Amino acid sequence: MFAVYTNRRAHYEYELLDRFEAGVSLTGSEVKSIRAGGVDFRDAFARLQNGNLELEGLYIPEYTQATYNNHTPRRTRRLLMNRLEIEKIRRSLTQKGLTLVPTKMYLKGGRFKIELALGRGKNLHDKRRAESEKQARREIREA
Numbered sequence: 001m002f003a004v005y006t007n008r009r010a011h012y013e014y015e016l017l018d019r020f021e022a023g024v025s026l027t028g029s030e031v032k033s034i035r036a037g038g039v040d041f042r043d044a045f046a047r048l049q050n051g052n053l054e055l056e057g058l059y060i061p062e063y064t065q066a067t068y069n070n071h072t073p074r075r076t077r078r079l080l081m082n083r084l085e086i087e088k089i090r091r092s093l094t095q096k097g098l099t100l101v102p103t104k105m106y107l108k109g110g111r112f113k114i115e116l117a118l119g120r121g122k123n124l125h126d127k128r129r130a131e132s133e134k135q136a137r138r139e140i141r142e143a
Contacts, residue, residue: 005034005105007041012127014101014119020089022053022114023080024105029066034112036063039105046079046100046116048090053079055102055114079114092118 010016026034043057055077062070081089092098097120104115122130 005039005041007044007101007103009041010101010103010117010119012130013122014099014117015122015126016101016103016117016119017098018092018118019103020081020085020116022116024055024112024114025078025080026060026112027069027071029063029069029071030060031112032066033060033063033071034105041102041105043074044102046102048086048093048100051086053081053086053089053100053116055079058102079116089116089118097121 038061040059042059044059045056047054047056057074058077059073060071061073089100093100098118099121100116101119102114103117106113106115
């Protein structure tokens with residue numbers, strides 16, 4: 001059974017605004033490695049370059065049973081989206097302080113999809129407030 005991979009750090013570091021779904025251009029060994037269990041979002045971000053969306057920094061470990069055709073773990077991967085959606089993202093990214101962050105990776109209809117979110121970086125006091133609210137909800141739930 002395939003699990004949904006989530007970028008929990010994104011929810012902590014960014015205030016997430018709009019969300020988009022994009023396909024990912026993967027090689028065979030990457031697909032097998034993801035199915036075997038292993039994706040790390042730690043340094044991942046999406047970038048708009050030459051009218052295309054590219055995902056950078058996503059770590060997919062090498063597949064151990066692959067031959068010489070194995071992939072590079074942190075290679076740049078192309079994201080597949082509709083031109084109108086890409087244009088909407090481009091207009092949004094011109095605003096100061098917004099970035100495109102991957103939040104989830106999941107399987108849909110036999111293909112891997114990435115959920116991207118426009119995010120605005122949180123300040124330290126925002127992170128502290130979110131952490132205290134989370135702690136309060138936890139205490140209420142346990143009581």
